[in-house]
Amino acid sequence: MTDDPQRDKLFEHEYDGIREYDNPMPGWWVAIFWLTILFAFPYITWYHVGKGDSVHDNYEAELAAYAQQLLATYGELEADEPTILRFMDDSVAMTGMASLFKSKCTQCHLADGSGNVGPNLTDDHWINVKTLTDIYSVINEGVIAKGMPEWQGKLTDTEIVLLSAYVAQLRRNPLPDKAPQGDPIAAWPEAPPPP
Numbered sequence: 001m002t003d004d005p006q007r008d009k010l011f012e013h014e015y016d017g018i019r020e021y022d023n024p025m026p027g028w029w030v031a032i033f034w035l036t037i038l039f040a041f042p043y044i045t046w047y048h049v050g051k052g053d054s055v056h057d058n059y060e061a062e063l064a065a066y067a068q069q070l071l072a073t074y075g076e077l078e079a080d081e082p083t084i085l086r087f088m089d090d091s092v093a094m095t096g097m098a099s100l101f102k103s104k105c106t107q108c109h110l111a112d113g114s115g116n117v118g119p120n121l122t123d124d125h126w127i128n129v130k131t132l133t134d135i136y137s138v139i140n141e142g143v144i145a146k147g148m149p150e151w152q153g154k155l156t157d158t159e160i161v162l163l164s165a166y167v168a169q170l171r172r173n174p175l176p177d178k179a180p181q182g183d184p185i186a187a188w189p190e191a192p193p194p195p
């Protein structure tokens with residue numbers, strides 16, 4: 001390399017007495033530089049525009065799978081108020097239910113519960129619900145005449161109890177997207193202290 005006539009050739013310019021050589025970056029460095037740029041095009045196309053799952057998507061999917069495994073360990077849950085209240089604050093169970101809600105209920109209530117054909121589940125107005133266990137009954141039996149399907153037989157009883165807890169906690173983050181339907185109801189009772 002030292003016999004390269006270009007090596008250590010000075011640039012013409014000079015700033016405050018400072019001059020610089022015109023030596024190129026080493027080949028391996030330039031190769032990595034171009035490779036990173038070339039790599040970016042398919043990466044951006046697949047992960048940002050295309051179908052590639054982001055790290056966040058993967059995390060959610062893993063958590064949902066874990067929550068699904070946990071379901072088996074809950075056994076048969078009672079469809080009563082203390083059970084629903086207890087699970088409203090169980091973040092793993094609620095993550096699992098968020099994905100169940102997304103796959104079964106989005107069509108009519110939107111993924112965030114703010115309402116589409118079905119009513120907004122995040123506000124304080126409810127048509128068929130006054131207590132926590134009413135949520136369970138509506139999901140279980142549906143309101144067939146009004147277009148809310150029944151889920152008994154399609155989901156397990158434990159899933160419906162947990163889904164009720166998920167729907168109940170949506171009220172903590174009201175989204176005003178769809179106008180209120182039904183009557184305003186009281187806040188849910190306080191959760192009992194952990195046993």
Ligand code: HEC
Pocket residue numbers: 101104105106107108109117118119121125126127128129135138139143146147148149151163167181182
């Ligand atoms: C095909 C559309 C549709 C799907 C799918 C659907 N819902 Fe509904 N849902 C409705 C409609 C319509 C109503 C309003 C019923 C009424 O007017 O009495 C409703 C009402 C409800 C209510 C009672 C709201 C209130 O104000 O009384 C709850 C709770 C509910 N849905 C939960 C769910 C859950 C959980 C799922 C998914 C497992 C789901 N829904 C899937 C259409 C749907």
